[in-house]
Amino acid sequence: MNKRSVVDQRAGATEIPAAYLGFGKQQRLQTAADFSLVFADRRPLRGEVFNLHFRSRGPEAISGSVGARLGIVIAKKLAKRAVQRNLLKRLARETFRLAYRQLPSYELVLRLARLPGNSLDRAAREAWRADITQLLARLPR
Numbered sequence: 001m002n003k004r005s006v007v008d009q010r011a012g013a014t015e016i017p018a019a020y021l022g023f024g025k026q027q028r029l030q031t032a033a034d035f036s037l038v039f040a041d042r043r044p045l046r047g048e049v050f051n052l053h054f055r056s057r058g059p060e061a062i063s064g065s066v067g068a069r070l071g072i073v074i075a076k077k078l079a080k081r082a083v084q085r086n087l088l089k090r091l092a093r094e095t096f097r098l099a100y101r102q103l104p105s106y107e108l109v110l111r112l113a114r115l116p117g118n119s120l121d122r123a124a125r126e127a128w129r130a131d132i133t134q135l136l137a138r139l140p141r
Contacts, residue, residue: 023093027100029071029107038071038109045135049116049128052135053109068103070096073111087120088112088128095132104141 029035041055057069072092079085092110096103110132117124 023070023097027069027096029069029109034069034107035071035073035109038107044111045138046113047131047135049112049114049131050135051111051113052132052139053111054106054139057105057107067105068096068100069107071107071109073109075112078112078115084116084118084120087125088116091125091129092132095129095136099133099136103136104139106139108136108139110135 029038038053038055041053043055044051044053070092072089074085074088076085079088096108096110116128
């Protein structure tokens with residue numbers, strides 16, 4: 001294995017080019033206006049803990065090289081501890097990176113909608129990851 005590829009153990013040990021595993025500026029929503037446009041469409045998919053708001057990217061995105069873009073909203077009101085907020089964001093970014101090539105060209109906002117509980121154990125992490133994966137899979141193609 002060279003520096004340009006990464007092996008993902010959860011995805012059946014297939015090699016994935018490192019370029020696909022980034023979460024660069026082109027793949028994130030950056031400004032408040034970006035987030036506002038997605039929330040204004042009012043098209044959420046609801047999961048156990050998260051809501052996934054989505055908006056089709058406009059014609060300006062067709063000429064660009066980026067498909068989906070992601071923004072993450074984890075409120076302190078629902079996840080009081082910074083450790084938990086950071087963990088939820090890491091899980092969201094990781095799940096997005098691994099699903100990126102299969103996602104349609106949408107602007108996405110993943111929002112924590114319900115109390116995730118206080119546990120940070122493996123079972124809780126897997127449940128949160130499964131919720132995010134399921135929401136991304138339910139996006140209209």
